Amino acid sequence: MTTDSVTLTIDGNSVTVPKGTKVIDAAREAGKNIPHFCYHPGLPVDGNCRMCISDIRTWNPRAEKHMPARRPAVACWVDAEENMQVFTDTPEVKKARASVMEFLLINHPIDCPICDKAGECMLQDYYMLHDRAPSKLREEKVHKPRLVPFGKRIVYNGERCILCSRCTRFTTHVTKTHELGIVNRGDRAIVEVLEGGDFANAYTDNVADICPVGALTKTDFRFKKRVWFLKHTDSVCGGCSRNCNTVVDHDGSEVIRIMPRERAGVNDWWMCNEGRDLYKEHAALARPAATLRIDGLEGGTASSITTWVGEKLAEYKKSDAAAVLVSPWISNEEAWLLSFLLGKLKIGHLDVMTGRTEGALPADDLLHTDDPNPNRAGAIAAGIVPDKKAGKGIDEIKAAIEAGEIEFLLLWGPHFGNDLDPELLSKVATVVQITDEHDAVSDAAAAVLPLRTWAERDGTWTNFEGHTSRFRRSLRPPAGALDGFDLLMQLCAAAGVKSPAKSLRDARKKLKQDPDSDVRAIVDGKFTFPEQSALYRHTSGAREV
Amino acid sequence: MGTQRGKNKGFENLVDGQVLPQPAYQGEFTEGEIVQYYNPESMTWAERIYLPYVLAGLGLTAKVFLRNMVTWFVWLTYWVRGKGAEAKRGATTIYYPHEMRPDFSPVNRGKHILTMRDNDDPQCVACYMCATACPAFCIHIVAGEHPDPAIEKYPVRFDIEIDKCIFCGYCEEACPVDAIRLTTDVHLVDYKRERMVYDREYLLTWKPTYVEEEHVYPGDRPRKS
Numbered sequence A: 001m002t003t004d005s006v007t008l009t010i011d012g013n014s015v016t017v018p019k020g021t022k023v024i025d026a027a028r029e030a031g032k033n034i035p036h037f038c039y040h041p042g043l044p045v046d047g048n049c050r051m052c053i054s055d056i057r058t059w060n061p062r063a064e065k066h067m068p069a070r071r072p073a074v075a076c077w078v079d080a081e082e083n084m085q086v087f088t089d090t091p092e093v094k095k096a097r098a099s100v101m102e103f104l105l106i107n108h109p110i111d112c113p114i115c116d117k118a119g120e121c122m123l124q125d126y127y128m129l130h131d132r133a134p135s136k137l138r139e140e141k142v143h144k145p146r147l148v149p150f151g152k153r154i155v156y157n158g159e160r161c162i163l164c165s166r167c168t169r170f171t172t173h174v175t176k177t178h179e180l181g182i183v184n185r186g187d188r189a190i191v192e193v194l195e196g197g198d199f200a201n202a203y204t205d206n207v208a209d210i211c212p213v214g215a216l217t218k219t220d221f222r223f224k225k226r227v228w229f230l231k232h233t234d235s236v237c238g239g240c241s242r243n244c245n246t247v248v249d250h251d252g253s254e255v256i257r258i259m260p261r262e263r264a265g266v267n268d269w270w271m272c273n274e275g276r277d278l279y280k281e282h283a284a285l286a287r288p289a290a291t292l293r294i295d296g297l298e299g300g301t302a303s304s305i306t307t308w309v310g311e312k313l314a315e316y317k318k319s320d321a322a323a324v325l326v327s328p329w330i331s332n333e334e335a336w337l338l339s340f341l342l343g344k345l346k347i348g349h350l351d352v353m354t355g356r357t358e359g360a361l362p363a364d365d366l367l368h369t370d371d372p373n374p375n376r377a378g379a380i381a382a383g384i385v386p387d388k389k390a391g392k393g394i395d396e397i398k399a400a401i402e403a404g405e406i407e408f409l410l411l412w413g414p415h416f417g418n419d420l421d422p423e424l425l426s427k428v429a430t431v432v433q434i435t436d437e438h439d440a441v442s443d444a445a446a447a448v449l450p451l452r453t454w455a456e457r458d459g460t461w462t463n464f465e466g467h468t469s470r471f472r473r474s475l476r477p478p479a480g481a482l483d484g485f486d487l488l489m490q491l492c493a494a495a496g497v498k499s500p501a502k503s504l505r506d507a508r509k510k511l512k513q514d515p516d517s518d519v520r521a522i523v524d525g526k527f528t529f530p531e532q533s534a535l536y537r538h539t540s541g542a543r544e545v
Numbered sequence B: 001m002g003t004q005r006g007k008n009k010g011f012e013n014l015v016d017g018q019v020l021p022q023p024a025y026q027g028e029f030t031e032g033e034i035v036q037y038y039n040p041e042s043m044t045w046a047e048r049i050y051l052p053y054v055l056a057g058l059g060l061t062a063k064v065f066l067r068n069m070v071t072w073f074v075w076l077t078y079w080v081r082g083k084g085a086e087a088k089r090g091a092t093t094i095y096y097p098h099e100m101r102p103d104f105s106p107v108n109r110g111k112h113i114l115t116m117r118d119n120d121d122p123q124c125v126a127c128y129m130c131a132t133a134c135p136a137f138c139i140h141i142v143a144g145e146h147p148d149p150a151i152e153k154y155p156v157r158f159d160i161e162i163d164k165c166i167f168c169g170y171c172e173e174a175c176p177v178d179a180i181r182l183t184t185d186v187h188l189v190d191y192k193r194e195r196m197v198y199d200r201e202y203l204l205t206w207k208p209t210y211v212e213e214e215h216v217y218p219g220d221r222p223r224k225s
């Protein structure tokens, strides 16, 4: 056999996979989840928990028959072979699995009532699926250290640990920081932060996600909420231009935690600690109110102010005295419609701002990038660039403001403080600010319109490598906050420009098809989330952006 | 039947592939067999002049009154001799709230208590099982870190909106550590709506009004006082 792929049957279903694929991965390919603890698609194989044992029969070409298996073998270790037969739930396999469960539970404290993992714990799930037997143990269970802090963000409970070594493999092979190790032997073995070290890399929280039990839990989520009360919404982290795909766990009005979502080629399975803490920043955000400060026109509702802004934009059609600066937090759809509107009005002074710099972390070779803004690439690709002929870029716009040439300035989105100071802005006659964050300029701008944040609206962002990810609305927006895309539709109507899209969904479709647009809302790789328990099953399956 | 099976299809493998039993009354009534109950349209002659029935009603009232009267006086003759408990008293009414019935069933479901550990800490470990099981969504818990690492988790707040509670007892059944119990006490009246929310301190410390300690649940260990 010299081909690069092999064909095998999993419970009678034939599946073709590349050579070298492990049986457990081939089974996933065939839509079959082989129960496992230590296996993780993002980590090297270890094969220590024995939960994935299956009846694996190899093909003997000389005898021209399948060799009966002498004993069940671990599906996460065995390579798929041509013509192999795998049975994942025969009575013998089930019995063997129940015994594995019994061993794993010998010293487990079963303190689910006070364990934060309860509800998304693989041990719980598999106990219900494969064991369901009472403990036969008569002796007292072995006691191990509990409540051991692993750095500031993780708490370790040795009694719950099943020694699967996922966490140590994560620090060894993913972050390559080698902080965690398993020490001692037999029933005294525990995970420890290795001598003299501190568990403080930028990705520590991932070990709590991949820990199949509640041995590693996050201090940030400790006792905050039982997981079955959480609602899950697919989202994207805006912490940097990596755009890690996430699940926002919330209760409708408040984000409780942010978890990574598998996305091949972007963040794979991981995300950083800073990205998880972004929800705190979001909760503390000072939100602006719709305001108009023009003599004779004070007050007004959001829609009347929108109309006023739209008409004002139309007044500056083909004018050199108007400029638009856009924050790199704009979504692709909004950027596309905004650049279309400005193109029709022939307002060419348009650019993307520097945006946020506060959260900037040093770029590393795992996930972090040095741009702490999500969508610079997407905004530029969607057309937020100065007009080719006469348009001014951000530096020229600043110079023009300095020279008093700009009369009308539209600021879209938050975080422009790094480019423009209030003093500079006071030289512009009319400043219109459309943003989700109240700041110094909101107190002086001629018009302010409140926008919804990333957690409160739908859209897509494109990361620095060109992968587009979709975020969805998780929270109820505060009263009055406007959806960016709807607002742009109204601006189009008020400025007398016919919008090319009827709705956000329509815009996304057009974005994909538009041959002139640089944005390709392409999803590469499948979204799968086999790692989490039933809670996350709704987020699995391929998702079109 | 066929369509009914189809409708329940999704539930078939709920319990290890067993088909759930169908409702017992299924298919018993067919159309046209429906029995209707209504009052006769017309009254009889005696009913139409009312008087006989008014007198009959008065007679019934008088009968009960006289019976109570007689038994009351009989009871009085016992009472003056100091043997009041031996005879039946007249009317069956009791003088609530000065007097309360002691004869609720020991498994009657009433007001909740939270049990205590030996050091007066709540037994509850704030696992939210009761709040999850509660069909009325009337249990509200805020969990906190207990100073004793052996206990780890305990309720900082534990509120029951007793006016929403339907006394189903699910909370008690769900609790893994026997921290919440329903007593037989049914005296839930108050003048203020806010006082119908029982907080942790109250649930830990209130005493059933009349029930003997061992009467709460026969055979259970008595509550710490």
Ligand code: SF4
Pocket: A160, A161, A162, A163, A164, A165, A166, A167, A168, A191, A210, A211, A212, A213, A215, A216
């Ligand atoms: S702490 Fe969790 S991930 Fe680490 S070895 Fe123990 S069970 Fe596995």
Ligand code: SF4
Pocket: A237, A238, A239, A240, A241, A242, A243, A244, A267, A271, A272, A273, A274, A275, A276, A367, A368, A369
């Ligand atoms: S690496 Fe960037 S995008 Fe990913 S979680 Fe961290 S801040 Fe968010």
Ligand code: SF4
Pocket: B130, B133, B134, B135, B136, B137, B138, B139, B160, B164, B165, B166, B167, B168, B169, B170, B171, B172
């Ligand atoms: S008795 Fe039923 S309704 Fe009342 S608190 Fe308990 S679970 Fe809720």
Ligand code: SF4
Pocket: B123, B124, B125, B126, B127, B128, B129, B130, B131, B141, B171, B174, B175, B176, B177, B178, B179, B180
């Ligand atoms: S079920 Fe019991 S231990 Fe859990 S929160 Fe309710 S009262 Fe407390």
Ligand code: FES
Pocket: A035, A036, A037, A038, A039, A046, A047, A048, A049, A050, A051, A052, A053, A074, A075, A076, A077
């Ligand atoms: S998953 Fe295969 S041995 Fe652990």
